Amino acid sequence: MTLTEAGHGAVAEAAAHPGFLSPTGVEIVFVLVGLATLGAAVVTVTTKKLVHAALWLVAALGGVAVEYLLLTAEFIAWVQVLIYVGSVVVLLLFGLMLTKAPIGPSPDADSGNRPVALAAALVSAATLVTLVVDAFRTTWIDLGTTGRGSTRVTGEALFRGWVLPFEALSVLLLAALVGAIVLSRKGKAARPGDGHGGGGTRTSGHGRTGRDGEAQG
Amino acid sequence: MDALDVLWRLLAVLLAFLVLPLLVGQAEHKAMAHMQGRVGPMYAGGFHGWAQLVADGVKFAQKEDIVPSGADRRVFQLAPAVALLPYLVVLIVIPVGDGDMVGQVVDAGVFFVLAVMGVGVLGSLMGGWASANKFSLLGGLRTAAQLMAYELPMLLAAASVAMAAGTLSLPGILDAWQWWWLPWQIVGGLVFFTAGLAELQRPPFDAPVADSEIIFGAYTEYTGLRFALFLLAEYAGIVVLSALTAVLFLGGWHGPFADTLGWVWTLLKTAVLAFVVIWLRVSYPRLREDQIQRVAWTVLVPLALFQIALTGVVKVVIQ
Amino acid sequence: MAVPGAGLAKGLAVTLRTMTRRSVTAHYPDVQPELPPRSRGVIGLFEENCTVCMLCARECPDWCIYIDSHKETMPAAAPGGRERSRNVLDRFAIDFALCMYCGICIEVCPFDALFWSPEFEYAETDIRDLTHERDTLREWMWTVPEPPALDAAAEEPKEMAAARKSAEKLAAKEAGEGQRPSGGPPSASPPRSSGATPPSSGSTPPSPSAERPGRAEGEGDA
Numbered sequence: 001m002t003l004t005e006a007g008h009g010a011v012a013e014a015a016a017h018p019g020f021l022s023p024t025g026v027e028i029v030f031v032l033v034g035l036a037t038l039g040a041a042v043v044t045v046t047t048k049k050l051v052h053a054a055l056w057l058v059a060a061l062g063g064v065a066v067e068y069l070l071l072t073a074e075f076i077a078w079v080q081v082l083i084y085v086g087s088v089v090v091l092l093l094f095g096l097m098l099t100k101a102p103i104g105p106s107p108d109a110d111s112g113n114r115p116v117a118l119a120a121a122l123v124s125a126a127t128l129v130t131l132v133v134d135a136f137r138t139t140w141i142d143l144g145t146t147g148r149g150s151t152r153v154t155g156e157a158l159f160r161g162w163v164l165p166f167e168a169l170s171v172l173l174l175a176a177l178v179g180a181i182v183l184s185r186k187g188k189a190a191r192p193g194d195g196h197g198g199g200g201t202r203t204s205g206h207g208r209t210g211r212d213g214e215a216q217g
Numbered sequence: 218m219d220a221l222d223v224l225w226r227l228l229a230v231l232l233a234f235l236v237l238p239l240l241v242g243q244a245e246h247k248a249m250a251h252m253q254g255r256v257g258p259m260y261a262g263g264f265h266g267w268a269q270l271v272a273d274g275v276k277f278a279q280k281e282d283i284v285p286s287g288a289d290r291r292v293f294q295l296a297p298a299v300a301l302l303p304y305l306v307v308l309i310v311i312p313v314g315d316g317d318m319v320g321q322v323v324d325a326g327v328f329f330v331l332a333v334m335g336v337g338v339l340g341s342l343m344g345g346w347a348s349a350n351k352f353s354l355l356g357g358l359r360t361a362a363q364l365m366a367y368e369l370p371m372l373l374a375a376a377s378v379a380m381a382a383g384t385l386s387l388p389g390i391l392d393a394w395q396w397w398w399l400p401w402q403i404v405g406g407l408v409f410f411t412a413g414l415a416e417l418q419r420p421p422f423d424a425p426v427a428d429s430e431i432i433f434g435a436y437t438e439y440t441g442l443r444f445a446l447f448l449l450a451e452y453a454g455i456v457v458l459s460a461l462t463a464v465l466f467l468g469g470w471h472g473p474f475a476d477t478l479g480w481v482w483t484l485l486k487t488a489v490l491a492f493v494v495i496w497l498r499v500s501y502p503r504l505r506e507d508q509i510q511r512v513a514w515t516v517l518v519p520l521a522l523f524q525i526a527l528t529g530v531v532k533v534v535i536q
Numbered sequence: 537m538a539v540p541g542a543g544l545a546k547g548l549a550v551t552l553r554t555m556t557r558r559s560v561t562a563h564y565p566d567v568q569p570e571l572p573p574r575s576r577g578v579i580g581l582f583e584e585n586c587t588v589c590m591l592c593a594r595e596c597p598d599w600c601i602y603i604d605s606h607k608e609t610m611p612a613a614a615p616g617g618r619e620r621s622r623n624v625l626d627r628f629a630i631d632f633a634l635c636m637y638c639g640i641c642i643e644v645c646p647f648d649a650l651f652w653s654p655e656f657e658y659a660e661t662d663i664r665d666l667t668h669e670r671d672t673l674r675e676w677m678w679t680v681p682e683p684p685a686l687d688a689a690a691e692e693p694k695e696m697a698a699a700r701k702s703a704e705k706l707a708a709k710e711a712g713e714g715q716r717p718s719g720g721p722p723s724a725s726p727p728r729s730s731g732a733t734p735p736s737s738g739s740t741p742p743s744p745s746a747e748r749p750g751r752a753e754g755e756g757d758a
Contacts, residue, residue, distance in 0.1 A: 051346050055292065058339065075385070078328040086335025087368060093342045094361035103289045103349050151325045151385045252551040256561045500547040 037063030048105035238452035300340025345435030356434020373521035406466030459490035571654035580676035592641035
């Protein structure tokens, strides 16, 4: 979102395109970090060790956060770290630990639909790359002018220009939250219900003996 | 900001990182001892055992560095660094005094701090899984569950202050701070501090390292320097949490003679909060795992949401 | 307890109050502990009281007391009388590596030759040095403190009562003798004073006299 705004603003700057032949230090770092991120991502999906995959995912997500930082989108970068590294990966690790992920490689982790996954990945990557390249083309962000990706700019864009998608997303998340609560409560409510049903049959079955017992008493 | 200036700042942060946790650790030794009617260390260094932690460090350095044969070697060895380094990074952005007395101003400072502190917990998880020990695994599980429960109230409480100040930058929040924020944000402060305690796995939220149940949780298999690094991470965490609470909720360098003695106020408030951390450890028994979760979801999250609502209402009213 | 969190505040108050009070720690190597008499530190031997009856060695549950002796015959006290034989102590040793500090030897000694001393700093690097021979045991004797005073309403010790009775009898006799020749005032020394200072009183160890070595020597020996 910021990038599009920046893109609109930077159309005029595009004329003064510095070109790719004399890269600045930031650009070199950007490419290097990108390569490292790509490498980490590839290892994530190819490694046979489950927990290693999760930890390589940390590296990949951290690399993405560094890329955001290099584009001066500070807020997005820290949110990336906070949400993905701090919570999502912790959740992943939690799940892996619950399922007793072994220390060594887990051979049964390969599901056999490798080609399908590869095809899906390639297709989505191609779509995204085409989309991004087509959307921004020669758009040039001058990193020297600070504040493009600052918290204030991001916040204003989010709550002025893009407030409707934001609210739609909020509703989606709320729906997910409510769904989770309903699911967990239903599970809890079902068990006593089952118990009641079982108990009911049992009481009807034992009813006679109980009455007999009472009669004897 | 030239290179020399940056170097000086980083050196100062490093010095604080190396000294303050030891001070807290020593204070814990002595304060806890006296709260229990003991005297604590008395010999190391001569005067009231002031050098006890130095001696401990020397002892840890001499110990053999053992990696269990069944462990995942790389992850096991990497975990202490992952646990410790985030706290060093966090210290860079905490403002000590007015104006320039901060390692580096970060625009989204609050988010930066909370994000990086969350990374530190990964160290415990890595150690817990890589040790190939059931107690370590249990400790790692509890750590993860606790982190997920307490990250939310902590974030909400911090967001309340950021809302009040209208900025995410820590020096910016302090610049906007007024004395009456103290009662205004008190609920958020309590939530933040409590959730921080839980995130550091300090008593009474120390079920992940509960020594009487699961040996020492994720750190069971660690010895020597790596274990010392985990301990150091815990105390660095206390420093960071106390400093953050002081900055966000107690006004940091604000106080009488703030223009000359601002840094003293920050350090004083941090020290008092660190003492409270120790005090709570001595006073309260450990919460059970389900109690920990219940406190997070039924007490802290609603309180934090209430604080955010209050902040919003007051903010709108005074504008 | 209606106020929520009152218990939490109370817990904090307790620890804080304890912190402001003096700690109860005994600073042992720097400050010697004040041990009461009859503390089970080490066993001292008052050789002169020992008759080599061997009761202690026999009653000892872990057989840590070693006693050697021989018999000596004494010439008859009166001419024409019978010769007396007497046990002479050759060796008396307690192996404190075996001793379990039950105190049975001290209880069973019929002649008050063994005493508890509160001294406890006699650790050794060689286990054999923990067998204390009779000279060491005698040195411990000088560290035995006075027994605590009796309760105000306590019954008098039997030894004291016996000594007083004999002293009173003696005094009465003296008084009777003195009245007849002189008819003066009753004896200058009232019976009570002579009865109040018996030479040895019950389980009281003999008070150290000038010729006995001091406590410092005993420590040095240990």
